[in-house]
Amino acid sequence: MNDKDLIMKLGGVGAVSTYLDVSYQCVFNWLTRGIPAQVKLDNRDVFLTDNPQPLIESDPA
Template identity: 45%
Template sequence: MDDKTLILALGGPSKVADMLSFKKPGGAQRVQNWMTRGIPARQKLDRPDLFPARQETDGPQGAA
């Protein structure tokens, strides 16, 4: 799941900004920017409950 899809699945930028306790105004815009730029690595590391580690499914399994 890409970052944009994840943000939308969590309820959109405003909802995610509230979950992260970002101050208003500006918090929702900050998260909105992530839909284009990607969620910063620090946020993903700090909140694995919201942003789970991506599981790679591409490529053949068991390849040496």
């Protein structure tokens, strides 16, 4: 899975930027440039897993 697919699987640019407390634009740039290696290492449970799950749960309403 490439980094763009991973970001989308995690819930999209907004979800990832909120989770990491970085700007939307920063994460949006990762769609093209890739997620920095240090970010992946600092957040292994999110980015370096075999089965990534969405970061924000949707309301079952």
